[in-house]
Amino acid sequence: MAYHFETRCIYGDRSNVTEHPYRSIPTPIFLASAFGHERIGDFSSYSYSRVSNPTRSDLEEILSSLEGAADTVATSSGMAAVSIVLDLFSIGDHFVCSEDLYGGSFRLFDNIGRPHGLNFSFVNTADPAATEAAIRPETRALYIETPSNPTMQVTDLRAMREIADRHRLLLIVDNTFLTPYFQTPFDLGADIIVHSGTKYLSGHNDVLAGFVCTKSPELAERVRFIYKTTGYTLSPFDSYLCLRGLKTLPVRLERQQENALAIAKWLREQPCVKQVYYTGLEDHPGHDIHCRQARGFGGMISFHVDSEETARKTLLNVQLITFAESLGGIESLITYPMLQTHEDVPKAQREKLGINDTFLRISTGIENAEDLIADLDQAMNS
Known part of the structure; x- marks a missing residue:
């Protein structure tokens, strides 16, 4: 059965739901760093919370349902989510970015991305011609905010997808301002969606969180590997707070x-x-x-x-x-x-x-x- 958005904010699509201990209605907070195994060599369930945690998994499954993602990882902040995305790329790779970009993203790109060999051009992505003119042979991705922070520039995501297809680029969209309730970038051609979950998704000014949603299983596998290796994971308690906030999104x-x-x-x-x-x-x-x-x-x-x-x-x-x-x-x-x-x-x-x-x-x-x-x-x- 396909549930409406409001229902999925509470339950997800229930495709991978197990009954909570003691039939708890909200997802419990599993404050375990490690989990025991029943059999040697079978580590398909939970083992170590940096890799996966039941509270965080419920949250990630709901975000995947809302965005239509193949997979989602929940991170310790919005900037941790953006950092994971940067780790997908290699020295010499180039990004074309919205010129009106959240200041923290600009700081990360300019002060950490550049010294590590990545390059960035900031253009008015509301102008598709200017966006395409900024593409170089080494360009690998378009990084878009729409509406942008803070001057509310609007970028045509379908036009960005056409440009990305012509130049074989990834289309990355920051969907923090609108959330999947108002905008679903995967339907418009995005490959990766990032969120500062601190903002509307949690909604109560009481938690720092981020999300990376991926459209394809191949990208999802790469993001998961970076995620578990670098440890940008969201804590069980903060995952619980995000789950609670999402119910009223x-x-x-x-x-x-x-x-x-x-x-x-x-x-x-x-x-x-x-x-x-x-x-x-x-x-x-x-x-x-x-x-x-x-x-x-x-x-x-x-x-x-x-x-x-x-x-x-x-x-x-x-x-x-x-x-x-x-x-x-x-x-x-x-x-x-x-x-x-x-x-x-x-x-x-x-x-x-x-x-x-x-x-x-x-x-x-x-x-x-x-x-x-x-x-x-x-x-x-x-």
């Missing part, structure tokens, strides 16, 4: 999206707000493409205010919304990307993208939208 995202649209429309009416970036607004330049490849717009908004003074006043005066990094939790957060999430991006690149001292980002939570708007109003306009 659709409910949370619907409310967060509803709040985001209301706030984005309100921001557009404020004299001190000069530009709003939200893919749910019909005049967003990527709105039509986004609607063709996604089922929703998510809960992330970025915007420019009229001055640095207004930006700083807003950040320091919010009372309900929290001035903090991260995103995707049930609590609304406001961030100053220039000094927080994108501090390590070179200044010239930040300013080219508009990530400057008047640029703010909001992750909407599940609070009442009127309360959030009232908080922004008193912080920004009083």
